[in-house]
Amino acid sequence: MEKEEDDILRKYQHSFRNMKGKIHILEQQVPVEEQMRYFRASERWKKNAGGLLPAYDEECNHWFRKLTDQEEIKSVEEKKELLLNLANSKNPVSFRLLKQYVADGPDPEVANWAYLALMEIQIALESDYSEERQIYISTGMGGKGTKLRFYVLLVSAGRKPFESYQRQVIEREFTYAFSQAGWETETLHVAENYVELLLLIPIAGNIKKVMGDTIRECNEYGHFLSDRYTITNVKPLSEQEIQEILEKADENSQTSD
Incomplete structure (x- = not known):
């Protein structure tokens, strides 16, 4: 191992020693660049939403039906927007729907966003229901x-x-x-x-x-x-x-x- 790599590895390990809270690690391998695009889009969504959250159960089900409706032609951007709606809904209904969507095998065009949406709503709900700090660790290899x-x-x-x-x-x-x-x-x-x-x-x-x-x-x-x-x-x-x-x-x- 080169000295530069050795220093990076040492700093990496040191950063976790005093970390307090529940750690969430994305299991799927999603490129870091794609993760950054997702979370930037999610932040924009939150700013535009204002005080509209949490979403009603009916809204969550509507978004999910639209996302999974095979008869309706949707662009990749429309699918991503629906996933952001579900991820930021702060509603357990969305969490259950996204969990099932990922388990069944998501649309390949938006699979990475589906994995990230599920992770985001899980962290948001656990943060609301628990006093424990929620920590998301992001790497390209999951x-x-x-x-x-x-x-x-x-x-x-x-x-x-x-x-x-x-x-x-x-x-x-x-x-x-x-x-x-x-x-x-x-x-x-x-x-x-x-x-x-x-x-x-x-x-x-x-x-x-x-x-x-x-x-x-x-x-x-x-x-x-x-x-x-x-x-x-x-x-x-x-x-x-x-x-x-x-x-x-x-x-x-x-x-x-």
């Missing part, structure tokens, strides 16, 4: 419960192809270490000379220690993993981005020789 989803890329030492026993060591050691740390492994893919991981990590999990200790444990069987790795909760890396990182690792290796 999460589950109180765990955030991270993508990790590990590379082989010297960009050498992994041998069969090394693949087995990687799978065994990382699976065991993550389980012991309370992490969940969604994906562990060992390619020719790199490893991709998709993990669910508790928000206060000690990422640097777990990753560092496990890499060292693997390297007890021969130094075949680089101690530098890439970690992000914005989006998984593309094949092109992976190859660029591998090429950079080559350059760093040649410079240090």
Whole structure:
């Protein structure tokens, strides 16, 4: 891990240590830019609504029927506006309707907005009914419960192809270490000379220690993993981005020789 990434990770973990309140994490993977567009639109909606809330049950049902009516042709913008109506209604009826809409599989054109609308009304209602502070944690890759989803890329030492026993060591050691740390492994893919991981990590999990200790444990069987790795909760890396990182690792290796 580069020093700059190390500093960012340290600040990230420190920010959660003294956090008090109920944490809400969006489970679905929604690009951060799309989340920003949604919440900006929601803020505009609130300013325009004035003191019209909460909405009546009949209004909520009307908005939902209009949203899901297959006979009526609606633009994407109209669907988004209906979702904002439901999200900001401060009515439990809307929460139940949105929850069912998401569970049934929302319209792909507005699926991301449906996920965010459900999260927003849940937080709003819980804030009204509870004295506990409500905290929304936003990342591009979402999460589950109180765990955030991270993508990790590990590379082989010297960009050498992994041998069969090394693949087995990687799978065994990382699976065991993550389980012991309370992490969940969604994906562990060992390619020719790199490893991709998709993990669910508790928000206060000690990422640097777990990753560092496990890499060292693997390297007890021969130094075949680089101690530098890439970690992000914005989006998984593309094949092109992976190859660029591998090429950079080559350059760093040649410079240090």
